[in-house]
Amino acid sequence: MNRGCGFTLATLAGIGLVALIAGGAAFQWVNEQPWFCNSCHEMGFHYESWQASTHAEPAECLDCHASPGLAGFIEEKARGAEQLVAHVTGNYPVPIQILVRVRNEQCLACHADASSLPDTTVDARHDVHLAAQIACVECHSRIVHNRPDQPRVLPLVQCDGCHQKHTAFPMIGVHATLTCSTCHVGGAYEGTPARCESCHQVPAGHIEPFKTNCGACHAASGWKPARTDHGTFLLVGRHAEAACEGCHSGDRFEGTPTLCESCHQVPAQHIPGITSGCGGCHTPEGWRPANFDHSFFPLQGKHEPLACAQCHPDGRYAGTPKLCENCHTTPADHPVGKLSNCAACHSPAGWVPANFSHSRFPLTGAHRSLACTSCHSSGVFRGLASSCAACHSAPSTHAGLSTNCAGCHSTSGFLPSTFGHPQVGEHVPNGEHPLACRDCHASTFAEATCTTCHSSNNPGDGGGDD
Numbered sequence: 001m002n003r004g005c006g007f008t009l010a011t012l013a014g015i016g017l018v019a020l021i022a023g024g025a026a027f028q029w030v031n032e033q034p035w036f037c038n039s040c041h042e043m044g045f046h047y048e049s050w051q052a053s054t055h056a057e058p059a060e061c062l063d064c065h066a067s068p069g070l071a072g073f074i075e076e077k078a079r080g081a082e083q084l085v086a087h088v089t090g091n092y093p094v095p096i097q098i099l100v101r102v103r104n105e106q107c108l109a110c111h112a113d114a115s116s117l118p119d120t121t122v123d124a125r126h127d128v129h130l131a132a133q134i135a136c137v138e139c140h141s142r143i144v145h146n147r148p149d150q151p152r153v154l155p156l157v158q159c160d161g162c163h164q165k166h167t168a169f170p171m172i173g174v175h176a177t178l179t180c181s182t183c184h185v186g187g188a189y190e191g192t193p194a195r196c197e198s199c200h201q202v203p204a205g206h207i208e209p210f211k212t213n214c215g216a217c218h219a220a221s222g223w224k225p226a227r228t229d230h231g232t233f234l235l236v237g238r239h240a241e242a243a244c245e246g247c248h249s250g251d252r253f254e255g256t257p258t259l260c261e262s263c264h265q266v267p268a269q270h271i272p273g274i275t276s277g278c279g280g281c282h283t284p285e286g287w288r289p290a291n292f293d294h295s296f297f298p299l300q301g302k303h304e305p306l307a308c309a310q311c312h313p314d315g316r317y318a319g320t321p322k323l324c325e326n327c328h329t330t331p332a333d334h335p336v337g338k339l340s341n342c343a344a345c346h347s348p349a350g351w352v353p354a355n356f357s358h359s360r361f362p363l364t365g366a367h368r369s370l371a372c373t374s375c376h377s378s379g380v381f382r383g384l385a386s387s388c389a390a391c392h393s394a395p396s397t398h399a400g401l402s403t404n405c406a407g408c409h410s411t412s413g414f415l416p417s418t419f420g421h422p423q424v425g426e427h428v429p430n431g432e433h434p435l436a437c438r439d440c441h442a443s444t445f446a447e448a449t450c451t452t453c454h455s456s457n458n459p460g461d462g463g464g465d466d
Helices: 002-031 041-051 063-066 069-089 102-106 126-131 156-161 173-177 366-370
Strands: none
Touching: 063 102
């Protein structure tokens, strides 16, 4: 029994030891997980910022916040116990403070090639900083745990913590984008001159008085555009859009002429005798349209919106004729003998309507609103007959009547007729017609007798026999 009991106690002790080791290992695994750190509410910001960073996958909390080896393990456990007590008692600062900084060997465990990495944001050499035993977190302190308003990329102002500020020569404009070696060749910083011409070569054709003091015309944002005082030749219109070299070829500025013809070639077809004084007709807004004095041929009506080339083909202006028939072709059906002096009937407002004198056949009444082609449909104007019958066909009821339409009708319209009916007894009392024309004139107006309607002389018999 004693032996059996001893075996049982040893077994239980062994099982307890195994359970203790397994439990410790399990607890060790649990407290190494990032989510375990986040179980304390004060760690919420650090956990969430880690999840949103580039280190969420390759690195966990203890990869950066625990030193390698046994000493680091013991140190981390002791610090963890202190933090647990602080959490239970509520004796912790808000926000929590990082007590141990990340060591370079922890960064180099993943970034072994850091010393050879070029930096594209600032001119900072990793190998120089590592050789000087500068901690990585001195420059990359916000690479993981940063607030939304904090940049992940190292700002230039952070360099001022270790390096002297560039107060003697402000790094603005294009200068702010340069690397240090651009101005400090060979790593020489002491005594670097601050004058523009010390780094930049002055063009050979530059204006003589301005080969120094570049800032009077140029800015750190770039050489062009220059802020030169162009008071001797105002840059307005198209000139304001032109590049400097458009007028100052070869970077030559001294003695540049200001006459238009010095830069612009006068066309061969230009008006003879006008080879200078371009401003009299043209403006810096453009050569066209030209402000030419066209008073000798006023541009009115349809002429006003025309382009110059429509009357001046090939750009030729000298000797351009100004008669209408020089530009406009006379229609074949035009009145014979009227081949010039178009303005007698037409105006610049348009060929139609024409201001033709129609005195030999006055256009009155309904004739006034007709188009010329209504009577001159064949395009014939001269010798056209002026009688009514020449245009209007008489109806069949007019058979036997005179062709002098004007005897009964007027130009206001065929109806009502102005025919004066002779007295026919009781049918026209007081000159009024109680009957319609068709009552007596069933087919024609030329003839009408009493027997047309009546068969006897008995008044009012309505055509009776007695």
